[in-house]
Amino acid sequence: MINYAAIICLFLILIVNAISIYVVNRLGKLYSIYSVWALGASMLSITANIVIACTTYSGVVMACESMYYIFIAYEFFMFYKLFTSYIYPSNETKTVEYILRGLLVVDTALLIFNMFTGFVFSVHVIDGKPVRFLDLGIFVENHEPAYFHYVVCLIISLTFMVPSIIRIVTSKGIYKIRYIAIVALFGGLEAILGVNFYLDFPVPVVLFLNTLMIILNYYIMSYYVPEKIKVGTMEESLKRQSSGLVAYDNDGNLALVNEITFELLNIPADDLDALKAKIDELLEKRDGRNKIYDRWIEEIKGKDLGTKYIQIDGGVLRDRRGNKIGGFYSMSDHTAEQNAIISEHYKLTHDELTGLYNKEGFYEAVKETLKKEPRSDYMLICTNVRDFKIINDLFGFDKGNEIIQKIAALINTGTYQKDVTARIVADQFAILTAKDRYDAADMSKQLAEVSKLIASSYYSMTIHCGIYNITNPEMEVSLMCDRANMAISTICDEPGNTIVTYDDKMMSDILHDRQVANQLEQAIDKNQFVIFLQPQVTSLGEVIGAEALVRWDDPKRGILTPGVFIDILEKTGCLYKLDLHVWELAARQLAAWKGTPFERLNISVNISPKDFYYLDVFKEFTGLVNKYDISPSKLKLEITETALMIEPTRQLTLIGKLNNFGFDFEIDDFGTGYSSLSLLKDMPAEILKIDMEFLHETENEQRSKKILESIISLAHELKMKVITEGVEYEHQVKSLRELGCDIFQGYYYSKPLPVSEFEEKYRDHVNK
Numbered sequence: 001m002i003n004y005a006a007i008i009c010l011f012l013i014l015i016v017n018a019i020s021i022y023v024v025n026r027l028g029k030l031y032s033i034y035s036v037w038a039l040g041a042s043m044l045s046i047t048a049n050i051v052i053a054c055t056t057y058s059g060v061v062m063a064c065e066s067m068y069y070i071f072i073a074y075e076f077f078m079f080y081k082l083f084t085s086y087i088y089p090s091n092e093t094k095t096v097e098y099i100l101r102g103l104l105v106v107d108t109a110l111l112i113f114n115m116f117t118g119f120v121f122s123v124h125v126i127d128g129k130p131v132r133f134l135d136l137g138i139f140v141e142n143h144e145p146a147y148f149h150y151v152v153c154l155i156i157s158l159t160f161m162v163p164s165i166i167r168i169v170t171s172k173g174i175y176k177i178r179y180i181a182i183v184a185l186f187g188g189l190e191a192i193l194g195v196n197f198y199l200d201f202p203v204p205v206v207l208f209l210n211t212l213m214i215i216l217n218y219y220i221m222s223y224y225v226p227e228k229i230k231v232g233t234m235e236e237s238l239k240r241q242s243s244g245l246v247a248y249d250n251d252g253n254l255a256l257v258n259e260i261t262f263e264l265l266n267i268p269a270d271d272l273d274a275l276k277a278k279i280d281e282l283l284e285k286r287d288g289r290n291k292i293y294d295r296w297i298e299e300i301k302g303k304d305l306g307t308k309y310i311q312i313d314g315g316v317l318r319d320r321r322g323n324k325i326g327g328f329y330s331m332s333d334h335t336a337e338q339n340a341i342i343s344e345h346y347k348l349t350h351d352e353l354t355g356l357y358n359k360e361g362f363y364e365a366v367k368e369t370l371k372k373e374p375r376s377d378y379m380l381i382c383t384n385v386r387d388f389k390i391i392n393d394l395f396g397f398d399k400g401n402e403i404i405q406k407i408a409a410l411i412n413t414g415t416y417q418k419d420v421t422a423r424i425v426a427d428q429f430a431i432l433t434a435k436d437r438y439d440a441a442d443m444s445k446q447l448a449e450v451s452k453l454i455a456s457s458y459y460s461m462t463i464h465c466g467i468y469n470i471t472n473p474e475m476e477v478s479l480m481c482d483r484a485n486m487a488i489s490t491i492c493d494e495p496g497n498t499i500v501t502y503d504d505k506m507m508s509d510i511l512h513d514r515q516v517a518n519q520l521e522q523a524i525d526k527n528q529f530v531i532f533l534q535p536q537v538t539s540l541g542e543v544i545g546a547e548a549l550v551r552w553d554d555p556k557r558g559i560l561t562p563g564v565f566i567d568i569l570e571k572t573g574c575l576y577k578l579d580l581h582v583w584e585l586a587a588r589q590l591a592a593w594k595g596t597p598f599e600r601l602n603i604s605v606n607i608s609p610k611d612f613y614y615l616d617v618f619k620e621f622t623g624l625v626n627k628y629d630i631s632p633s634k635l636k637l638e639i640t641e642t643a644l645m646i647e648p649t650r651q652l653t654l655i656g657k658l659n660n661f662g663f664d665f666e667i668d669d670f671g672t673g674y675s676s677l678s679l680l681k682d683m684p685a686e687i688l689k690i691d692m693e694f695l696h697e698t699e700n701e702q703r704s705k706k707i708l709e710s711i712i713s714l715a716h717e718l719k720m721k722v723i724t725e726g727v728e729y730e731h732q733v734k735s736l737r738e739l740g741c742d743i744f745q746g747y748y749y750s751k752p753l754p755v756s757e758f759e760e761k762y763r764d765h766v767n768k
Contacts, residue, residue: 003053006136009204010050013211017043020215027222034082035218038075042211045071049203053136061138062123066111069120069149073107075210076156082221083160083182096159107152110145120145135202161187177228181220188213244310244331247317252280252289255326264310264331266300279329282312288327292316297338309338351423353401354408362422363477366432369420370473378470379438380477381431382484383407383447386462388427391454393648403453403461410446430481435469443499464491465499486510489571517572520552520565524581528553531585532752533603535762536723536745539737543762545602545636547725547745548586549752550578576614579606583624587635589755591628597766598759604636604666609643618657625662632662638689640668652682659684666723670711680718688715689723690741705735712740 021039024032048064048071055061077100084093114120124139160182167179238245244261248254254276259269267274286294293315300308314329349361357365370378385391385407392400404427411421411429420432447463454461466487468480487502489510523529530553533546552560569575586603593599611617625632637658644651655665666687667680680688690711715722724736727746736744753761 003135003137006202006204007050007053010046010053010207013204013208014043014046014050017046017211020211020218024218032218032222034078034085035214035222038078038082038214039211041071041075041078042207042214045075045210046207049136049207052138056125056137058123058125061125062118063115065121065123065138065140066115070108070111072210073104073149073153073156075214076153077101077104079217080156080160082217083164093159100156100159103152103155107149110148114145119143120149177225181225185213185217185220242332244329246275246279246329246331247326248279248328249326250324252276252283254279261331264300264308264333266302266308282314282329283327286314288314288329289316297334307335308333309335351408354405354412354423356408356412356429357420357422359422359424362420362424362430362432365420365422366477366480369432370470374473377435378473379433379435380468380470380480380484381433381438381443382424382466382468382481382488383429383431384464384466384485384488385427386464391461395454406453407450410450424481428485430484440499447499462498464488467499467501469501483507513568513571516565516568517574520569521574521577523552523554524577528555529578529581529585530754531582531589532754533758534745534752535750535758536604536743537749538743539741543601543766544743545604546758547604547638547752548582548589550582551752570610573610573614575608576611579608579611580615580620582606583620583635587624587628587630590630590634594630597763601766602634602636602664604638606638606668607643609640612643612651612654618654618661621658621663622661632658633664636664636666636687638666638668641670644683648682656684680714686720687723687743688720689725691725705739708736709739716740 017039021036021043024035024039045068048068051064052061052068080100081097084097110120121140121142124141126135126137126139164179164182168176168183171179238256238258241258242260244264245256245258246254246261247256254272257272257275261267262269262271262275265275265278267278282298283289286296288294291314293313295311295313298310298312300310302308311332311334312329313331315327316324317326317328319325349357349364351358366380385403388400391403404423407427407429408421408423411431419434419437422430424430443465447465450463451461466484466489468484468487470480483502483506486506487500490506491498491500530551531548532551534549535543536545536547537543550562552565554560566575569578583605586605590603593601607617621632621635621637624630625635639655659665664687665683665685666689667683667685668689669691670688688711690708712722721742722740723743723745724741725745727733727736727744727748729748732746733744733748750758750761
């Protein structure tokens with residue numbers, strides 16, 4: 001009798017197999033072909049049993065039962081192929097595979113032969129209702145050759161079961177899972193078949209369990225085990241990598257974290273609560289729940305190891321469908337790189353000698369301070385050591401650097417310790433401070449302390465300060481410094497430490513000076529500057545030369561004396577242009593006198609201290625002599641003591657070169673400088689000009705007379721002639737003659753005259 005329930009179950013199992021083949025084939029996982037073949041063999045065995053369930057012909061039943069046995073053996077072989085391909089290299093099992101194929105061929109031949117002889121097993125069709133619910137209505141009687149089939153299946157099982165068990169023992173870590181899964185799966189299948197050998201389950205039950213084992217095997221081999229290995233490998237990799245990693249879900253709960261993360265964030269190991277609090281803080285601060293990607297440097301304060309700088313990359317995580325599933329933060333230690341950047345930035349923004357800000361760093365720091373606190377109660381102080389270059393010349397660069405460092409230390413440890421302080425350039429310092437912290441008395445005290453750093457009888461260090469009260473925090477810092485320095489520029493050469501506060505009048509005065517300076521430059525270009533000559537007369541009344549004094553012949557205002565414009569030219573740095581023009585006029589006049597009664601006269605011109613900075617003095621004077629074909633001895637060069645105070649060695653070398661070329665030098669304003677006697681010793685001068693201050697009446701007239709007498713006597717001993725300038729009265733001339741003065745210059749003889757008037761007046765009085 002046909003058991004329709006068994007047939008329906010078999011058809012359902014067949015459908016499950018077919019669907020499984022389709023799914024497995026579409027997924028296309030590694031080695032899935034062997035799972036497909038195993039399922040195919042299972043389908044053929046199911047089909048054979050469906051035929052058995054639908055017929056009572058013993059010959060058909062015998063053939064289908066034999067095919068069932070054959071397909072089961074091939075299903076075992078497909079399991080073998082799957083496991084060995086998954087675990088072993090392909091060439092490692094070739095010999096075993098050939099043996100198994102040979103056994104399968106023999107087993108298949110015996111089972112096909114059994115269809116006709118019943119040699120291996122025999123089948124009896126049972127009449128009537130099946131004894132059990134899913135029985136197919138047949139009874140199979142195994143003969144002794146049937147055990148060959150079971151032995152073949154057992155051998156196939158052992159060829160990978162035994163090596164897999166060995167691998168379980170020898171493998172470590174996550175890779176044990178692979179072999180445990182294999183042994184568990186096939187061990188389960190063997191157990192089912194073993195139990196069935198004695199209990200004889202209904203065939204549909206055995207086939208269903210068989211299909212289930214194949215599907216379960218595919219899942220474990222293709223998904224479960226690889227996923228376990230992947231997760232395990234990833235976890236171990238995360239533990240060992242130097243970068244931290246945190247993954248969190250949409251609610252901010254931690255999903256994944258590695259050990260290095262705790263170390264990077266200075267959180268105690270495994271303190272997940274502290275880590276979650278830190279992640280929540282980052283999410284809040286960086287708006288991490290909404291940003292697709294973010295990168296920044298997080299500063300992590302440490303107790304013992306100092307500050308760490310951690311680069312954090314974070315962003316949103318999405319699944320394959322684009323749904324947001326959480327986020328991540330990866331972290332790497334950039335402390336070394338950040339410290340290098342900070343160090344480089346420090347070098348770029350700080351002065352190497354003092355450790356204070358340099359100009360660029362000061363501008364940046366002031367701008368940042370005023371941006372954070374855009375108040376109008378700040379002031380900017382700039383300082384300048386007057387003639388600091390003299391310190392280097394007199395005491396050496398080491399002493400100069402020492403002074404700079406001590407000034408910086410006083411600034412940085414005094415009232416302004418908490419303020420923005422800088423060494424702008426050379427001897428110039430700057431301070432940004434709040435007005436309520438500024439104390440004029442304290443500032444004066446500090447300046448006095450700095451001045452004491454140089455203790456010398458012939459040099460006194462003087463510091464000038466300019467203050468700018470900030471009214472517009474958005475103004476460029478450089479312009480603020482300009483205004484403070486503008487205040488300093490109004491101090492000029494005033495002695496002693498001086499503090500001046502900028503006001504708008506200074507700006508208008510400077511603009512006026514600039515305007516005048518521009519006019520002066522135009523006047524030079526238009527030859528509006530002319531020379532007046534003041535005669536130099538011997539004790540016998542003969543004119544031997546003249547001093548060239550400049551005048552501005554303004555078309556609108558007439559003749560202007562130097563008092564109107566010299567100071568402006570000095571402040572604006574244009575005086576050297578006028579000096580150069582006067583030298584040229586004097587050389588041109590000497591050339592014009594050739595062949596006239598004035599041919600034997602000389603003309604004296606002044607060299608100001610700044611000329612040595614802006615001009616190649618040797619080149620200019622030798623060039624004029626060659627250009628106008630005049631004797632260099634006719635163009636007398638007047639130089640003051642102060643002009644030689646800066647870089648005296650260099651200046652004296654230059655003067656020596658000019659003297660060797662043929663120029664005669666006059667020491668002007670003798671007696672007003674710091675080292676007059678030293679100058680007489682070192683400078684190759686032919687004439688000494690005594691300053692007119694000695695001629696002024698004083699309470700110590702006898703002393704002045706004695707000093708004059710000594711100077712004149714000393715000059716004569718040094719083979720130098722003496723000119724006394726500023727002579728205004730007859731008794732002065734008489735007294736100077738008695739003292740031995742050689743040449744006189746002053747209003748007693750003549751005020752400075754235009755060249756034409758000079759020539760007219762002294763045509764008959766020149767030294768012939």
